[in-house]
Amino acid sequence: MSNEPHILVIDDEPQIQRAIRTILTEKGFKVTTASRGEEGLTLAATNEPDIVILDLGLPDMDGVEVCTRLREWTQCPIIILSVRDSERDKVAALDKGADDYLTKPFGIEELLARVRVALRHSTSKQGTQSKVIKAGTLTIDLVWHIIKRGEEEIKLTATEYKLLAYLAANHGRVLTHQSILTNVWDPADANHTEYLRVYMRQLRKKLEVDPERPQFILTEPGIGYRFIADE
Amino acid sequence: MQSSSFISRSSQYLLAFGFIALVTAILFTLREALDTTLVALLYLIPLGLIATYWGLGPGITSALTTFLTFNYFFIKPYYTFSVHRPTDVVILVIFLIVAIVISQLVGRMQVSLAAATAREREATRLYELSTALAGLHDDHAIAQILAKQVQEVSQGEAVELSVTGLQPFSFFLPEAHQPNRQPEWVVPIEVARGVLGEIRLWRAAPALTSSEKRLLQTFASQGALALERARLAQAESRAKVLEESDKLKSAILSSVSHELRTPLSTIKAAASSLRSDDVHWDSAARPELIAAIDDEADHLNMLVGNLLDMSRIESGVLKPKREWNILPEIVGSVLARMKHLAEEHRIEVDVPESLPLVPVDYVQMEQVFTNLVSNSVKYAPEKTVIRVRAFVESDSIHVIVSNQGPQVPQEHLERIFDKFFRITAADRVTGTGLGLSICKGIIEAHGGRLWAENVPDGLAFNFTFPLIWEGVSPPTMPMDTETE
Incomplete structure (x- = not known):
């Protein structure tokens, strides 16, 4: 059995299949494709891929449904492919267990970045997760709760720290508003996006060099936030 | 005329009798001073008045009554209906004939005058209705006016008007006044192509006369014509709107295809020259061509996104997630x-x-x-x-x-x-x-x-x-x- 990571692409459009297969094979991945949801579920069960790339608009079943059925038995990372303006579907799929998303049309750099993050998270689930996260000049020590920019320590409030810790622990992944609110605040606060907006702005002012052009905490419009750390 | 219509038939007769009695009493007191012929002539005055004011029936009845009272009170022997003098017989007969003829003439004149006035009123009403309906292109406005006129003319308790069609509706006049019994009179609003609605009228008393019914029937057909005219006008304006939006659509299509073709041409030109042998691997044009493809693809994506947004806004499905x-x-x-x-x-x-x-x-x-x-x-x-x-x-x-x-x-x-x-x-x-x-x-x-x-x-x-x-x-x- 080869060691190259195995990626299952479930998308009904042959052109997309061809493009993704060409690019990923070139980069050293093993690629299997399926053009229908049922077929994809069967292939996922028999091949046990390392990553599933799933298009939300499938001819036979809803992509969110495929996501839910995959999550019944596997924790393998799922990357959603979808067109613009379907934020609702994307958020639904992410909340049903998908790990990340890509909006069509996407650049190849984006695709590879998502795949890398997904692979790292699938391995870190089994192994130990790093406790000190570096992002540019920022150092976040999740064990000692110390945040430094260069040598200077940054003071955070309790909520700000909880928020940053959750983002940093999941660095590279998109986190929906709901998942952040549920994890940092309380499941009962899942609809209070304003908490998130206000605290996020505070946090950016303390961490970012230019809060208007954040380098670490990126806004994913209509979806959530993503923390960018060094690979 | 107007007042007499409010007095019922029987009270007209009573009044006529009362008047005769009064005149008889006055003449009776002057009986010795008056000649029989003069009495007969004086009796003709109330008869004429009665026929004028109360019509043919009371007129004729009064004529007969007067004939009897004249005979009883004023022709010797008094207090009997027998007549001794032959001249008195002549006077009596002439009186009876004249009285009846006057009553009839005056009464008939009254009837035809009333009919003429009624016809004139009908004509005025109809004229008012058709003026009010002229130029209206809205079902609701037409129905409102029609119902109002029906209500005014009939003085009914309530009028319900219902209109069928794409958006059927019905309403009562006066508003929300819905009698809980069957209407006394129903007339369809009808044109050659079919029924457009119905007028229902509640008026228990007095019952509708045939001329009133005829008038209301005419109202209904006027209303029907107005409704049909309105519908034809609406259909015409709909057709115009469709034509306009068709024109707009083709304008948009041509504009859109122009906008889409511009980036596509760039992409096609750049991609095909990269494929051909014209551009060498190390040529400086290479990265530029590749950048052009990338940029124009983004531009194309933005265009499609904008078009999608626009169609969403136009169809009203753009719901902000606030x-x-x-x-x-x-x-x-x-x-x-x-x-x-x-x-x-x-x-x-x-x-x-x-x-x-x-x-x-x-x-x-x-x-x-x-x-x-x-x-x-x-x-x-x-x-x-x-x-x-x-x-x-x-x-x-x-x-x-x-x-x-x-x-x-x-x-x-x-x-x-x-x-x-x-x-x-x-x-x-x-x-x-x-x-x-x-x-x-x-x-x-x-x-x-x-x-x-x-x-x-x-x-x-x-x-x-x-x-x-x-x-x-x-x-x-x-x-x-x-x-x-």
């Missing part, structure tokens, strides 16, 4: 993203942190700022200032994006928000021609208003939207200030 957001954050992220586009301009921002949270769709509001600023960048000359200001104005937020670009002629200030509307020639400026109309659609979906105005040194886009969302004012945040 949440409490921080306006300075939205503005900041848009301007940060656009920095490379606006390198030649100076952007001044006055969107204070102290603004309350705003209930908007984050993605859509970003798009509004992106489109307004990029429009300013496109049209305002280099080195000029683009200003973005926001402030609270009672219960709303007012945002102004102004530039020092060319002013827009007053008559075009509204039209610049129309789809594909351009003041300058299309090939001088790149874009979709949809940006501003999308902004307008988004702001209006937020319950706000977007407009443009000329300012002394350029053009300003203004928009306002309410801060109150579902009855709730912007929340203030309890912040924890304690550091760890």
